[in-house]
Structure formats: structure tokens, C-alpha cells
Amino acid sequence: MQHSSDFCVSPLDLRQAAQARRDDLLHPHGYREGTAGYLMTSEYSCLDAGLTASQAIDMLRREAADAETIYQSYVLDEQRNLRGTLSLRELILAAPEQPIEQIMVHKVICVCTATRQEEVARLIRQHDLLAVPVLDEGGRLVGLVTCDDALDVVVDEATEDFHKGASITNHVGNLRDATVSLLYRKRVLWLVLLVFGNLFSGAGIAAFEETIAAHIVLVFFLPLLVDSGGNAGAQSATLMVRGLATGEVVMRDWLRMLGRECGVALALGATMAVAVASLGALRGGVDVAIIVASSMLVIVLLGSLIGMSLPFMFTKLKLDPATASGPLVTSIADAAGVLVYFGIASYVLGI
Amino acid sequence: MQHSSDFCVSPLDLRQAAQARRDDLLHPHGYREGTAGYLMTSEYSCLDAGLTASQAIDMLRREAADAETIYQSYVLDEQRNLRGTLSLRELILAAPEQPIEQIMVHKVICVCTATRQEEVARLIRQHDLLAVPVLDEGGRLVGLVTCDDALDVVVDEATEDFHKGASITNHVGNLRDATVSLLYRKRVLWLVLLVFGNLFSGAGIAAFEETIAAHIVLVFFLPLLVDSGGNAGAQSATLMVRGLATGEVVMRDWLRMLGRECGVALALGATMAVAVASLGALRGGVDVAIIVASSMLVIVLLGSLIGMSLPFMFTKLKLDPATASGPLVTSIADAAGVLVYFGIASYVLGI
Numbered sequence: 079m080q081h082s083s084d085f086c087v088s089p090l091d092l093r094q095a096a097q098a099r100r101d102d103l104l105h106p107h108g109y110r111e112g113t114a115g116y117l118m119t120s121e122y123s124c125l126d127a128g129l130t131a132s133q134a135i136d137m138l139r140r141e142a143a144d145a146e147t148i149y150q151s152y153v154l155d156e157q158r159n160l161r162g163t164l165s166l167r168e169l170i171l172a173a174p175e176q177p178i179e180q181i182m183v184h185k186v187i188c189v190c191t192a193t194r195q196e197e198v199a200r201l202i203r204q205h206d207l208l209a210v211p212v213l214d215e216g217g218r219l220v221g222l223v224t225c226d227d228a229l230d231v232v233v234d235e236a237t238e239d240f241h242k243g244a245s246i247t248n249h250v251g252n253l254r255d256a257t258v259s260l261l262y263r264k265r266v267l268w269l270v271l272l273v274f275g276n277l278f279s280g281a282g283i284a285a286f287e288e289t290i291a292a293h294i295v296l297v298f299f300l301p302l303l304v305d306s307g308g309n310a311g312a313q314s315a316t317l318m319v320r321g322l323a324t325g326e327v328v329m330r331d332w333l334r335m336l337g338r339e340c341g342v343a344l345a346l347g348a349t350m351a352v353a354v355a356s357l358g359a360l361r362g363g364v365d366v367a368i369i370v371a372s373s374m375l376v377i378v379l380l381g382s383l384i385g386m387s388l389p390f391m392f393t394k395l396k397l398d399p400a401t402a403s404g405p406l407v408t409s410i411a412d413a414a415g416v417l418v419y420f421g422i423a424s425y426v427l428g429i
Numbered sequence: 430m431q432h433s434s435d436f437c438v439s440p441l442d443l444r445q446a447a448q449a450r451r452d453d454l455l456h457p458h459g460y461r462e463g464t465a466g467y468l469m470t471s472e473y474s475c476l477d478a479g480l481t482a483s484q485a486i487d488m489l490r491r492e493a494a495d496a497e498t499i500y501q502s503y504v505l506d507e508q509r510n511l512r513g514t515l516s517l518r519e520l521i522l523a524a525p526e527q528p529i530e531q532i533m534v535h536k537v538i539c540v541c542t543a544t545r546q547e548e549v550a551r552l553i554r555q556h557d558l559l560a561v562p563v564l565d566e567g568g569r570l571v572g573l574v575t576c577d578d579a580l581d582v583v584v585d586e587a588t589e590d591f592h593k594g595a596s597i598t599n600h601v602g603n604l605r606d607a608t609v610s611l612l613y614r615k616r617v618l619w620l621v622l623l624v625f626g627n628l629f630s631g632a633g634i635a636a637f638e639e640t641i642a643a644h645i646v647l648v649f650f651l652p653l654l655v656d657s658g659g660n661a662g663a664q665s666a667t668l669m670v671r672g673l674a675t676g677e678v679v680m681r682d683w684l685r686m687l688g689r690e691c692g693v694a695l696a697l698g699a700t701m702a703v704a705v706a707s708l709g710a711l712r713g714g715v716d717v718a719i720i721v722a723s724s725m726l727v728i729v730l731l732g733s734l735i736g737m738s739l740p741f742m743f744t745k746l747k748l749d750p751a752t753a754s755g756p757l758v759t760s761i762a763d764a765a766g767v768l769v770y771f772g773i774a775s776y777v778l779g780i
Contacts, residue, residue: 139521148518149500166517167499170490203584206577208559225576226557232580233554236587237671243594244667244754245660253672254682258692265664265693266700269729272660273704279652287645294642301630301655301763309596309623309756313616316595320588321604331605341609342616349617353624378620403595404755405660412652 114198115191117231118212118221123151125178127161132174138166147224150209153182158218160186160211188213191220196235199228200325239323242400243316245272272405278413279304286420289427295362296423299354299370304415306350307377308408311385314339315403318389322399332390339386340379347378369426373419380418381411465549466542468582469563469572474502476529478512483525489517498575501560504533509569511537511562539564542571547586550579551676590674593751594667596623623756629764630655637771640778646713647774650705650721651767657701657725658732658766659759665690665736666754673740673750683741690737691730698729720777724770731769732762 109115123145125134138148151169153162162182172181188211189198202210202225212221245268251260283290283300290296318335321327327335351371358370385407389399460466474496476485489499502520504513513533523532539562540549553561553576563572596619602611634641634651641647669686672678678686702722709721736758740750 135521142518142522148521166521167493170486170499170517171493199580203577203580208576225559225580226554229550229554229576229580229583232583232587233675236583236591237675240587240591240594240667240671243591244663246664246667253668253677258689258696261668261689261693262696265661266697269657269660269664269697269701270704273653273657273701276653276656277708279656280649283652284649287648290648291642291645294638297638297641297648298631298635300651301634301767302624302627304652305627305630305756305760305763306620306624308759309620310616312595312756313597313620316591316597317604317612320591324584324588326604338609338612342612345609345613346617346620350620350624353621357628405656405663408659408759409656412656416652 109191112195113191114189114193114195114210114212114223115221117195117198117227118191118223119146119227120221121146122209122211122219122222123148124219125151125153125164127153127155127179127182129178130174131169131172131176131178131181134164134169134178135166138169146222147209150207150222152186152211152219152222153178154219157216160188160213160217160219162186163211165208186211189223190214195231196323197325198223199231199235202228203232235323239319239398239400242398243319243403245269245401245405268405272409275406275409276412279409279416282413282416282420286424289420289424293362293366293423293427295366296369296420298361299358299366299373300416300419302354303370303373303377303419304412306374307381307411307415307418309381310343310346310378311381311407311411312404314343314382314385315389315407316385318386319399319403322389322393329390329393332387335386336383339382343379343382344375346382347375350378351375365426369419369423373415373422376418376422377411377415380414381407384411384414460542463546464542465540465544465546465561465563465574466572468546468549468578469542469574470497470578471572472497473560473562473570473573474499475570476502476504476515478504478506478530478533480529481525482520482523482527482529482532485515485520485529486517489520497573498560501558501573503537503562503570503573504529505570508567511539511564511568511570513537514562516559537562540574541565546574546582547674548676549574550582550586553579554583586674590670590749590751593749594670594754596620596752596756619756623760626757626760627763630760630767633764633767633771637775640771640775644713644717644774644778646717647720647771649712650709650717650724651770653705654721654724654728654770655763655766658728658762658769660732661694661697661729662732662736662758662762663755665694665733666740666758667736669737669740670750670754673744680741680744683738686737687734690733694730694733695726697733698726701729702726716777720770720774724766724773727769727773728762728766731765732758735762735765 121144123138123141142148149166155161162184163186164182168181187205190213209222209224211219214220246264351374354374355367355371358367388402392399392402474489474492493499500517506512513535514537515533519532538556541564560573560575562570565571597615702725705725706718706722709718739753743750743753
């Protein structure tokens, strides 16, 4: 291979670079977990811009043992800046004597070492890439993330979000092999925190003890009304959490989403108000029907707005929005529901 | 290409086969959505066993325009049964004159057209495959599913499970573009169903109206106790739903999981009983402390066992276990919690 110039690294250089970068991970200034830098492999194949297609194939043949993939190669300049990319398919299809400079794609989709792994996976998925190159702050190629890495990221992220949505802390690992003690530790914190969260609902009820004592029938509708707010809130929160995770929704969509959510929640609340009004009339007369129906409308609206806003708020505060779905939203919506219900009841019944 | 025999299809045949199979999808006997048959592309590259490595590369070069991927090729016999597979990497590394029969891998990981798409994605992920071949009932190769298809499947399935976990019906599509009317329709059914589910909690409360009227302080602890059962249940259900979705847990693990769940739930229940006992003593004396603490233990245990069992039950009934996480579990656990709480209260207070 006469055309190989000094800036094109040999497999030996690649191995040394890979080792150096592996040591880096243990270094205090290494790449953070959850970033492209942490996920990437340094065993990429790179080519010299001066090669022809058949020379490039020859070179890949020699690199094949050391590279993670030879199906996508990168062309670098003297500063290791990325000049272009080409696939083995393009190389195979090209005339053997054609210079790879003419074949390569100049506009390369790439990420930097600090890019979050979900974003890397999203790019790979969106553009059907086999691999995405990773650049350092100086724009130099330092590694690549492949489609099968993206697959692992997506599954792990989905599992973690799923667990957070039910207030389970961090990774449980393989569920089948998890011990009683591990599961206890992952679950207990949030359960106890939510108990204290529910104290607000309890305090709300205590504040209206007189109203309840005078109209014990109101208690019958308590779980129904309060849970409906929590359920509607959980739906809204889940839609938003997943939308933010897949990148369908971004922060600046919040206001538009809020407007739409009001519309959806009013329609849902009205439907459910009708569903419970007859039940209220049946058990407690017209007064109770009015209380129950209007409470339902307000509670579903309030629960939905809380549910859709929390994931945005968590994102803004740099917390994981997934924590905001499920029990946390439900607890907050519950407490709001108690106040709304007994507040309306006290007003209508004139207590 | 002198060695190509009649059982090795040409690009033209491939195109026709692909068209035929695309028409198939519209046919009543076509492949069901969610299966490998529905997901696969028929544009795979196949090779004649009699070729040498360099002849195989020449052949792939000609097929490249029509094949989904030329990085993994399949060797078929006269009946189109799969005899082996080989990657372009192996072909490039092989001596040009080496027969591909000597290079190819004979034991191929493959799926059949009816294999569920989650299972296909799991195999691709587990074995870091670029693609997995799909066989029909007769063991003939009919298509392949690639890693980027698997990525889409995994993201879509996770989103769908996530939504079902919050009782949202089926696909919402891109959240950003969803209309008010679409969101209403996806959310209203479950919300209304859950209202009727909550009637059981209401009925439970009504059955104990006397107890409540005599000891109005009990109502203060109602949301706290009942929600704790629901929260513990949602955690268990979520862990199981995700475990079943990723294949970490299978049906026959149920009994072992049940035993472990009892241990975890008892530990969680005991912790939370301690947390609320002092609160009970503070607000209502020793009697209330005993009622609240023992109710908490039983409610958390019951909620957890319901939560972990429902996803298995749904799987057994061929329903999607994801439906069993979130609000459905919470509603059932809530109703059970009301009965346990007021049952214990009536017994201790001697009403």
C-alpha cells in the first residue's frame, strides 16, 4: 500500500489508542457514564484520502481483525479531523481504480463525546446508521458507536424509565437474579416518601372533618374522584415522559402542549362528570350530584395539567423526567383532588 | 458468474419475490402485524454454495443495488433451505480462491415468519447480529430482519408498554402531532373503566360507614394506607411487565418469584408500618396505631402480590401484560386496601 501517508493510523496505533482510551475511562477526567464517550469503541477503521477503492478494501482487509466494524470507514486529515465517511458497500460498488475522495460522503452525521447516549441512539435510529462517529472537543475522531450498542442503550433506557415511572430507584439489573435485599432497597425509599406525600391528602381530609361527619355519603365518592385525577395525571405524565425520551417533544413545545392538554382534559373531565353525576344523584340527591360532577371536571383538569407539566419541570431542573410519571404525579394529584372535592362540597352544602 | 446454479435467485427474481410478498401483506393469509414475517424485507442477498470468495464478492457487487444489506449473505440449497451464512467481512478476509462452503457458518440463528417481533429484536440484541434470517413453515428462507428494524421495534414496543402502563390505549403515534380528539379517544375508555373499578372502593367504604362515623379520625389515614398498597403493587407489576418484555422472566418463574415477592413485601410492609405507627399513636392513641400499622403490613403485602401476579395472569390469558401495570393494579389494590383497613379497624374497635 504505497499511498498510505503518516496520518493514517495502522492497526497497531489503533490498538494502542484503544488501550489508552480504555485507561482514560478510569481516569478522573474520563468520559461520564451515559455519554457517547463512555459508550464508544476506539476500534474504528480509518482510511487515507489518497487511496483508490481497491487499495481501501485491501487496507480494511488488514484492519478487519482489530476494528469493531469495517462496514463503515472514516477518512481523516492530518489533525485527525473527520473529512468524510464511506461504507464497504460503496467501496465494493466503486470502480477499483476510483479514488475514495470521489466516493466518500462529506457531510457526516456525528456526535461529540459528551452527547447523551439516548441522543446517539436516536440519531442512529432516525438515519438507519450502522454506526455514528464520535468527535472530541477539537473535532478529532476518537471512536464510534454501532447500531447494536444503540439497541442496548434503548432497551436499558426504556427499562430504567419504566421502573422510575413506578418509583423504583435506578437499575435493578436482571430481575430474575435480583435478591430480596436488592429489591427492598430499590423500592423502599420511594414508598416511604410517598407515604409522607399522602399525609397532605390526609391533612386535607382532616381539615374537612366537619363536612364529612355531617355528610358521610361524601366518603363513598372519595376514592373514585381522587383516583380519577391521579389516573388522568399519570396518563398525561406518561405521554410526556415518553415523548421527551424519544425526542418527539422538546422543551419549547410546552406552551402549545399545555393548550392542547386543557382541551383534552376538559373533554375527559366532562365525560367522566356525566358518568358519576347519575351515581351521585342516586346515592345522595341533586346536591351530591352537582358536587360530584363539578369536582370530577375540576379534578381531571387539574390532574392532567399537573401530570403534563411535571416532566417538563423535571427536565428544566436537570432531573430525569421519568421520575415524574406514576406514583409521584398520582400523590400530588390526589392531594389536590381532596381539597377540590371537599372545598366544592363545603361550598355547595353551605358548611 | 459461471458457477451460479438455478437455485440461486438473481436480483430480478428477488425484486419479483419482494413484490409478491408485499402483495401478500394485503392478502387475508398474509403475515400478521407484530411478527417477523410482517417486519422482514425480502431483499436479502443469497449466494450459491459452489462459489469462491472472490466470485461471491462479485455476485454481491451485482446484487448490492437491490439488497437491504450485503454485509450478511445466506447460502441456500435447491429447496431454498438455509445451509449457512457468511458476512462480507469473512468474505473479504478469506483467500480469493477459497470456496465459500469452507468459510460459511453452518449453525445459523434464525426465526420463523410467526416469531413475535420482540423475540426477533431480543435475538439480534443478545447475539449482536446485523440481521437475522426468517424462514417459512417449510424451513425455506423468505426474508431477513436487520438491526435497524430491531431498533425501531424496541422503541415502539417500549413506548406502547409505557403507555399501556398508564392505561392509554394502543399507539398514539407522534405525540407532538396528536390531535385533541385522538388523545381523548386513547385515554377516555380506561379512565371511565377505572371509575367503575373505584366503585368497589366506594362500596367498601359504604359498608363501613358506621365504623367511619364513630371514628372519623380513621379517614385521615385512608389515602395514605390505600395508596401505599397501590404504589407497592404498581412497583411489583412494573418490574414483572418489564422483565417479561425483555425476556428476563418467563412464565415458569412465577412460583419462585412469588416466594421472593412475599419476602420483599413483608420487609417493605414492616418498614412502612413502623413509619405510620407513631403517626397513628399521635392522632388517635394506641388503638389507632395498632390498626394503622397492621393494616399497612397487610395492604403492602396484598398489593405487591396482586401487582406481581396480574402480569403473569395476563400473559397466560394471551393479553398484553403491560395493561396490568399502573392504574389497573392500583385500582384493585385500592379496593382490597379499603376492605383490609376498615375490616381490621372494626375488629380492633369492636364494632
